[in-house]
Amino acid sequence: MNTKEICKQLSVTTKMLRVYEEGGLIHPLRGDNNYREYSEEDVLRIQMIVMLRNLGFSVKDIDKIFREKENHLDSVLYAFYFQLQAIKLQQRQLDENRNNITDAINQMLAGNSPVDRVLLQNERSSIYDEVRNHSDFDDMAEDYVERFLKENKEYHAGIAEARQFLDGFDRDTKILDAGGGTCYLWKELSDFTNVTILDNSLPMLMYARQNFPAGKCLLRDVLEPPEEKESYDVVISTFLFHHMPYDQQRIALQNLIGVKKLHGILYIVERFCEDEEEIERSRGRSIDYKPLIHPFVEMCEEMGCQAEVVRVGQLVRCLKITEMKM
Numbered sequence: 001m002n003t004k005e006i007c008k009q010l011s012v013t014t015k016m017l018r019v020y021e022e023g024g025l026i027h028p029l030r031g032d033n034n035y036r037e038y039s040e041e042d043v044l045r046i047q048m049i050v051m052l053r054n055l056g057f058s059v060k061d062i063d064k065i066f067r068e069k070e071n072h073l074d075s076v077l078y079a080f081y082f083q084l085q086a087i088k089l090q091q092r093q094l095d096e097n098r099n100n101i102t103d104a105i106n107q108m109l110a111g112n113s114p115v116d117r118v119l120l121q122n123e124r125s126s127i128y129d130e131v132r133n134h135s136d137f138d139d140m141a142e143d144y145v146e147r148f149l150k151e152n153k154e155y156h157a158g159i160a161e162a163r164q165f166l167d168g169f170d171r172d173t174k175i176l177d178a179g180g181g182t183c184y185l186w187k188e189l190s191d192f193t194n195v196t197i198l199d200n201s202l203p204m205l206m207y208a209r210q211n212f213p214a215g216k217c218l219l220r221d222v223l224e225p226p227e228e229k230e231s232y233d234v235v236i237s238t239f240l241f242h243h244m245p246y247d248q249q250r251i252a253l254q255n256l257i258g259v260k261k262l263h264g265i266l267y268i269v270e271r272f273c274e275d276e277e278e279i280e281r282s283r284g285r286s287i288d289y290k291p292l293i294h295p296f297v298e299m300c301e302e303m304g305c306q307a308e309v310v311r312v313g314q315l316v317r318c319l320k321i322t323e324m325k326m
């Protein structure tokens with residue numbers, strides 16, 4: 001096979017083939033015209049090289065594996081094992097970096113220094129586009145409620161019910177708003193003094209800071225386990241769950257139950273459906289994962305809690321979740 005055919009068949013580039021050749025991994029012969037000719041053995045080797053490269057092996061590592069012809073399987077086995085250890089180490093280092101950078105962001109959010117949110121919105125590099133929040137909340141932050149929810153009666157009915165619920169508490173009650181977005185909920189409750197707004201979108205939090213200056217912003221994913229000592233009198237979430245795939249909803253519920261004090265309350269406002277048909281009927285243009293009400297309540301019970309359900313719209317329900325009474 002010539003170079004062009006090999007590239008097409010094995011989805012490799014000429015440059016990759018040169019690197020493998022220079023690294024001693026393949027030895028194509030030259031035809032009369034001095035063009036490279038790849039043998040069947042070369043093809044098999046290239047396939048193996050591509051697989052090993054995808055697993056993270058360097059050209060040097062692969063050369064070593066190929067050279068150790070005796071006990072070949074043993075050497076591959078050990079090479080895989082050491083690669084696994086290396087990946088675990090890198091993973092630990094990445095986790096550490098991730099934690100450090102999240103801490104740094106949260107320290108900056110906790111400080112009073114003014115942050116230029118216009119810069120945040122406008123200076124978007126190509127890297128930003130590649131890595132931005134997968135759910136696009138970053139892009140929706142600027143005029144989230146005004147643009148997407150202004151006319152949405154169901155949304156406003158849920159928010160009104162949540163405001164009424166919160167209004168019954170002392171202003172210094174320790175509260176966590178999970179997936180708090182731009183803090184529209186707190187618009188009429190801005191005299192609360194001990195509220196933490198958790199969200200995994202920095203732009204959402206930047207607007208939250210502006211709309212509810214007394215709130216403490218926390219950049220975190222609700223799927224991450226909470227800190228050990230963290231506990232709140234009230235944990236609230238409005239319209240968060242339907243953005244998470246169903247398997248993630250269980251983790252989020254567990255984490256939110258985990259951060260409420262023993263006699264605290266978890267209050268969830270969400271669009272719920274009675275059955276699969278209603279999920280299909282109510283599906284909008286974007287992907288959403290409206291939970292089924294009965295399995296959701298059962299899930300709370302499995303987690304040692306009871307849920308009091310109030311329906312405030314066609315789909316919207318408010319769940320007051322407390323520890324199961326013995």
Ligand SMILES: C[S@@+](CC[C@H](N)C(=O)[O-])C[C@H]1O[C@@H](n2cnc3c(N)ncnc32)[C@H](O)[C@@H]1O
Pocket residue numbers: 135137145178179180181182183184185198199200201204220221222223237238239240243244
């Ligand atoms: C539909 S908005 C609701 C915002 C606000 N609670 C409201 O009712 O106006 C959902 C919010 O949840 C945040 N969110 C989505 N998935 C999240 C996750 N896994 N962890 C933390 N926040 C999340 C989004 O960034 C967004 O701000």
